[in-house]
Amino acid sequence: MRKAWRVADVRAAEDALMAHLPEGTLMQRAAAGLARRCALILRNVYGAHVTLLVGAGNNGGDALYAGAILANRGAAVTAILLDPARVHEAGLKALKDSGGRTAEQPPRTVDLIIDGIVGIGAKGGLRSGAAAALHKAQGRRGRHGQRPTIVAVDVPSGVDVDTGDVPGKAVQADVTVTFGCLKPAHVVGPAAPLAGEVELVDIGLRPWLMADPAILVPDRKDIVNALPKHRPTDEKYTRGVVGIATGSKTYPGAAILSTWGALAGPTGMVRYAGGARQYVVQAHPSVVATDRITEAGRVQAWVVGSGLGTDEAAATAVRTVLASSLPVVLDADALNLLVDGTMADLMRGRSAPLVLTPHDREFARLAGEEPGPDRVAAAQRLAAHTNAVVLLKGDRTIVATPSGQAYANPTGSAALATGGTGDVLAGLLGSLLAGGLRPEVAAVTAAYLHGLAGREAARQGPVSASDVAAALRPVVNDLRPGDQENVVTPK
Numbered sequence: 001m002r003k004a005w006r007v008a009d010v011r012a013a014e015d016a017l018m019a020h021l022p023e024g025t026l027m028q029r030a031a032a033g034l035a036r037r038c039a040l041i042l043r044n045v046y047g048a049h050v051t052l053l054v055g056a057g058n059n060g061g062d063a064l065y066a067g068a069i070l071a072n073r074g075a076a077v078t079a080i081l082l083d084p085a086r087v088h089e090a091g092l093k094a095l096k097d098s099g100g101r102t103a104e105q106p107p108r109t110v111d112l113i114i115d116g117i118v119g120i121g122a123k124g125g126l127r128s129g130a131a132a133a134l135h136k137a138q139g140r141r142g143r144h145g146q147r148p149t150i151v152a153v154d155v156p157s158g159v160d161v162d163t164g165d166v167p168g169k170a171v172q173a174d175v176t177v178t179f180g181c182l183k184p185a186h187v188v189g190p191a192a193p194l195a196g197e198v199e200l201v202d203i204g205l206r207p208w209l210m211a212d213p214a215i216l217v218p219d220r221k222d223i224v225n226a227l228p229k230h231r232p233t234d235e236k237y238t239r240g241v242v243g244i245a246t247g248s249k250t251y252p253g254a255a256i257l258s259t260w261g262a263l264a265g266p267t268g269m270v271r272y273a274g275g276a277r278q279y280v281v282q283a284h285p286s287v288v289a290t291d292r293i294t295e296a297g298r299v300q301a302w303v304v305g306s307g308l309g310t311d312e313a314a315a316t317a318v319r320t321v322l323a324s325s326l327p328v329v330l331d332a333d334a335l336n337l338l339v340d341g342t343m344a345d346l347m348r349g350r351s352a353p354l355v356l357t358p359h360d361r362e363f364a365r366l367a368g369e370e371p372g373p374d375r376v377a378a379a380q381r382l383a384a385h386t387n388a389v390v391l392l393k394g395d396r397t398i399v400a401t402p403s404g405q406a407y408a409n410p411t412g413s414a415a416l417a418t419g420g421t422g423d424v425l426a427g428l429l430g431s432l433l434a435g436g437l438r439p440e441v442a443a444v445t446a447a448y449l450h451g452l453a454g455r456e457a458a459r460q461g462p463v464s465a466s467d468v469a470a471a472l473r474p475v476v477n478d479l480r481p482g483d484q485e486n487v488v489t490p491k
């Protein structure tokens, strides 16, 4: 897992580390890493045109020192000082000593913009002077007529570093070079896509980060490790059976999509219980279907949700699974049935895992408040209140546990913002729960795989939920270690 820390924890670690180092060492390390990445982007540093947007703090200092390094290698470096009276003096001197200059306006040619406007000291969106300078620099062209590449120092300026919120104007970076550790804005909220590609430069901070990380971000290896392995002795029941109670005669599509999602997961068998049984069996002949949950036979986890409606039968379905001692996923309509609070005791009294998968509107109905600018904190509050793992859908889906652990999914895709993809996710999640994964691991794994499937489906053009469901199985298979040949020819 990658880890992101909040600003106060980063500052505490920096203070502790700096006490052991000569003054300025950390900034030199940061600037060296920043300049190295800029040089890689420019390829030919000699003769390149670099514009620095320099704010009042140390973020501007990083930019000035990196500018000095690039100027020493023959780049034409121009610094636009947004608050000249408070500029990092030593950084400015270093830039000038290396042949860089300051100017009021960006020069005609700009290959690279280094955004040193503001870093972890940010408050609010970009101020007007900074926004105007950025706009002008962005409007310039590079040596070869190309648009300038934008490299953000530490974070794209204008974002809220601790929450990933974007309260006003902000920089859209191509690359963000950050120092010491990731921060929440790199991985959650609307800020995360503004960071572009994030490079983490080691400045020796990690051993000094004493606090727990605010957010964990899974990578491919974590997902490979989480997925249950096939064993030669497996048969369908040992791999787990997932029960799906979604859809209805009126909304059979939801049932087809969620069973499709479940079929891509690790379980050996998928059972369906509900009004859309005929449609489900037609679409997926391997699914064993009944009309009611109580007739479905044994399963190791239930998914109840989308397309179910909110009538008495639907409420009974939710009550039945909540009263069981099995892991449960509640999605869509099932979440709306929780709103009146009549199932609160059932929910809070459970000892078996419960996962809720709201999008923003469902979240607002359930929690009584919008997720707001701090989506991680909002998901954590709902998780604690409901004693459930909460998967809050979004471009960077968040998974929060009742104990306060938070994860951000890195594989988000705009392709998933289309009707029915949530049904596919819920089905897959149920299969992972039935396969024995802990609820937060199942939620994180499902979001990750679902995101990859969305990206895969988008390669072919506009995406429907069926495309995502169809892409899911190959994506899952690609990450699961397959059956190995046991007779190997010696080379």
Ligand SMILES: NC(=O)C1=CN([C@@H]2O[C@H](COP(=O)(O)OP(=O)(O)OC[C@H]3O[C@@H](n4cnc5c(N)ncnc54)[C@H](O)[C@@H]3O)[C@@H](O)[C@H]2O)[C@@H](O)CC1
Pocket (backbone or CB within 6 Å): 014, 018, 026, 027, 028, 030, 031, 055, 056, 057, 058, 059, 060, 062, 117, 118, 119, 120, 121, 122, 123, 124, 125, 126, 127, 130, 153, 154, 155, 158, 179, 203
């Ligand atoms: N503390 C350290 O040891 C290190 C810090 N480093 C750099 O220092 C940065 C933090 O420096 P500072 O604490 O000086 O803070 P910043 O440089 O992030 O911000 C300082 C100033 O920016 C202005 N500002 C705040 N919000 C703004 C907005 N929305 N628009 C425009 N201007 C705004 C304010 O006047 C504030 O005083 C890090 O992000 C990183 O880039 C690195 O050099 C690594 C070492």
Ligand SMILES: [K+]
Pocket (backbone or CB within 6 Å): 059, 115, 116, 117, 118, 119, 152, 153, 154, 155, 156, 157
């Ligand atoms: K910045």
